[in-house]
Amino acid sequence: MPYKIRKTGPKDKPYCVFNTETGKRKGCSATKAMAKKFMAKLYLEEGKKGLEKTFVDFNDREKLAICYTLIEKGFIES
Numbered sequence: 001m002p003y004k005i006r007k008t009g010p011k012d013k014p015y016c017v018f019n020t021e022t023g024k025r026k027g028c029s030a031t032k033a034m035a036k037k038f039m040a041k042l043y044l045e046e047g048k049k050g051l052e053k054t055f056v057d058f059n060d061r062e063k064l065a066i067c068y069t070l071i072e073k074g075f076i077e078s
């Protein structure tokens with residue numbers, strides 16, 4: 001499932017990760033970097049199939065950066 005970070009949370013955790021298909025908020029973090037790590041964890045939990053489906057749009061720099069991080073750490077193969 002695709003996810004998106006939106007700055008809609010409370011002051012102490014403003015960066016929230018949402019499922020873009022359902023609109024459901026999955027969690028919020030204090031920093032955007034922490035939200036990106038949480039989003040990467042969600043993608044990992046869904047498995048490689050979810051990543052292949054999500055990282056088709058290489059114009060989305062945020063998702064592309066997460067994908068490269070996962071490849072570098074050995075979680076997925078390029």
